[in-house]
Amino acid sequence: MTLFPPTALCSAVVRRLAMALAAVMLLGFPGIAPVAGTPALAQEAGADWYGEMEAGDRQFRFAIESAEEQGKTVHRLRSFDEGDRRFLLERFSDGGGKLVFEIKATGAVYVATVGDGGVATGTWTQRGQTLPLTFRKAAGQAVPPAADEIWAGTLDAVVQKLPLRFRIGKGADGQADVRMDSLGQKAGGFRAERVVAGEAWTIKVPAVKGEFAGKLGPDGKLTGSWKQGGANLPLVLEKVAAGAAAALPPEQRRPQTPKPPFPYDVREAAFRNTNDGVDLAGTLTLPQGAGPWPAVVLVSGSGQQDRDETLMDHKPFLVLADALSRAGIAVLRYDDRGVGGSGGDPTKATSVDFARDAEAAIEWLKERPDIDPARIGVVGHSEGGLIAALLAARRTDLAGIVMLAGTGVDGGRILVSQGELVLKSEGLGDADQIRRSRVMQEAMIDAVRGSDESTDPAALAAQAGARIRADLADEIDKADEVDEAQLDAAVADGLRRLTAPWFRFFIGHDPATALAKITCPVLAIIGEKDVQVDPALNLPAIRQALAAGGNTDATVEEIPGLNHLFQTCTTGAVSEYDRIEETLAPVAIATVRDWLVKRLGAK
Incomplete structure (x- = not known):
């Protein structure tokens, strides 16, 4: 980080600390929300139907496409606003004045009546919600319709x-x-x-609580900043051709992603957490043969993850499931609450609730005649490792658990450690600046520790703010009002996140209480360069x-040269994850596979 002259040092430190703190808080623990490929921009012909669905503060643009595959017509729904993904349509029919289809992977059902003008008016039902959706015959027209203007830019969000x-x-x-x-x-x-006022533009996005403010310059560019979650990051927007592709990062290769045909059976799975009334969907990979087979349940890290734990086009759970099923172990992986084909609301849930989802998966496996109920284990990544320990502490029927970057200390210490290591790995501060960031985090975390759900958020913010101002008095006294306001916003947003049910549990939970009760075999591994779950702190x-x-x-082992995702890496920085082609290091796969084969008795 650039050194600032004494006259600007304190103001710049406060500003950058607020930005860095917001960036670290957005990371959450200890993973990042899944991401995937790029929404389409260029128009394309070839769709049979085109429709747009309003879902609150978001619009989804869909095209229904058909193709001949292996002698039959196959229909898919193309979702332009979900990474240009395509979903296989089941029970498809567009005859007899009706348009009907089902997407088994997500549990969505569409039923519509087709009018004389080739317009299908109907409803989209998914996870208990029903939304109106109208399709029209594409009739060879390019879809989606072109926008009048498109402005594009790249936001440098620290990591x-x-x-x-x-x-x-x-x-x-x-x-x-x-x-x-x-x-x-x-x-x-x-x-x-x-809102446009002369050369000044303001664009607010309510769904993400973000706002762009900038001015149109003589070069035709909108130069300004993006504000979100207490962060204020520079952003320059340029006008691009409405029908041309936007400037995007190069598509990353993911050579380890398994491709069919597979030497094992792949089956859809559906089970229910009866305690919470949550229906969950996933995939069971089953070795070919009579069985009964040993099995493991894969439990993902924090944030809403799909069954493959997809992250930046990496699919680590798919890669791991493939390796284990080839070795004779059945694997059940499932979509988290509110993702893919799974129902439920994750916003008010904690790790304890998610543990009951994993428990429902175990019970579902135990009822299958092709699974040996005495040889079932749990493999959890990150938060999933914490959940595996919770399950093993209260169950005596597990044949073993694997903690992949699972935690050994309470979440408050994890967040402080994570904040420091992430900033260091990204080169975002010297020792003194990182110390200031640590002061801010500890003030907020300690405020949450000493409160409960009934505590007034404003009182918490005031408490944390007073401590930060006392501990960083020299720097903050010299900051201007704008910088102080930005700092206050970062603290308020950080506390809003930390007082959510998941974070409250995480901060207060000491994994040692569960670990000390576990009697089944345990494999706990963390990568040497993991900046999200520090091996030196947790192992x-x-x-x-x-x-x-x-x-x-x-x-209990540290694996040399690997990061939080168990990729072979250089620094371990979060910003490296998408640049690394490897999804899982062979040494990590072999360590888990061989340990499970030995404990569960697979071939």
Whole structure:
């Protein structure tokens, strides 16, 4: 980080600390929300039907496409605002004045009546919600319709560069209809509100609580900043051709992603967490033969993850499931609550709730005649490792658990450690600046520790703010009002996140209490360069807790050269994840596979 002259040092430090703190808080623990490929921009012909669905502050643009495959017609739904993904349509019919289809992977059902003008008016039902959706015959026209204007730029969000795009068209009322797409995250169609006053533009995006403010310069560019979650990051938007592809990061190769045909059976799975009334969907990979087979349940890290734990087009759970099933172990992986084909609301859930989802998966496996109920284990990554320990602490029927970058200390210590290591790995501060960031985090975390759900958020913010001002008095006294306001916003946003149910549990939960109760075999591994779950902090704590409980079959190891995702890496930085082609290092796959084969008795 650049050194600032004394007259600007304190103001710049406060500003950058607020930005860095917001970036670290957006990481959450200990993973990043899944991302996928790029929403389409260029128009294409060939669709049979085209439709647009309004879902609150977001719009989804769909095309129904057909193709001949192996002698039969196959229909797919193309979702332009979900990374240009294509979903196989089941029970498809567009005859007899009806348009009907089902997407088994997501649990969506569409039923419509087709009018004389080739317009299908109907409803989309998914996870208990019903939304109106109208399709029209594409009749060879290019879809989606072109926008009147498109402005694009790249946001440097500290640990990730995010290409953004704003599409401007006309709504049904003739007024400007503005939509934002986050291309790198494969999420688009967010409703935006634009205000133009001379050369000054403001674009607010309610769904993400973000705002762009900038001015149109003589070079034709909009130069300004993006504000979100207490961060204020520079952003320059340039006008691009409405029908041309936007400037995007190069597509990354993921050579380890398995491709069919597979030497094992792949089956859809559906089970229910009866305690919470949550229906979950996933995939079971089953070795070919009579069985009964040993099996493991894969439990993902924090954030809403799909069954493959997809991240930046990496699919680590798919890669791991493939390796294990080839070795004779059945694997059940499933979509988290509110993702893919799974129902439920994750926003108020904690790791305890997610543990009940994993428990439902175990019970579902135990009821299958092709699975040996005495040889079932759990493999959890990151938060999933914490959940595996919770399950093993209260169940005596597990044949073993694997903690992949699981934690050994309470979440408050994890967040502080993560904040420091992430900033160091990204080169975002010297020792003194990182110390200041640590002061801010500890003030907020300690405020949450000493509160409960009834505590007034404003009082918490005031408490944390007072401590930060006392501990960083010299720097903050010299900051201007704008910088102080930005700092206050970062603290308020950080506390809003930390007081959510998931974070409250995480901060207060000491994994040692569960680890000391585990009697089944345990494999706990963390990558040497993991900046999200520090091996130096967590492995000794895991080792000590297991030993204190008398566990006689515990393997606790640091794997050289690997990051939080168990990729072979250079620095371990979060910004490296998408640049690394490797999804899982062979040494990590072999360590898990061989340990499970030995404990579960696979071939």
